[in-house]
Amino acid sequence: MGVTKLVLQNGNGVDKPKTGDDVVIDYTGCLYDPAAADKHFMGDEFDSSKDRGExxxxxxxxxxxxGWDEAVQNMTLGEMSILTITADYAYGDRKVELKGINQRRSS
Known part of the structure; x- marks a missing residue:
């Protein structure tokens, strides 16, 4: 389990971020779709920095x-890759609870 990386564009091959470095990333998060082999198993998009900026x-x-903490430290400056991250290296089975809306809180 963990992270697999498919390099689409090589980076400079030299500059890798270390623990504690500030990084700037453009990303698109997609759900894993086993039926989408022709699209590197990328299913529905759930998040992206493209419209918000880096x-x-x-x-x-x-x-x-x-998964990001580990994979990004193994990329070099300018590299573009597809990261396939298993749930245990992502959000796992966390649940979501809506606790408030516009100053109103649940009891």
């Missing part, structure tokens, strides 16, 4: 999912 974070310290 995503900035500190890598390797738990601010993002474990």
């Amino acid at each position: 995503f900035k974070t500190t890598i390797g310290i738990g601010k993002v999912i474990r």
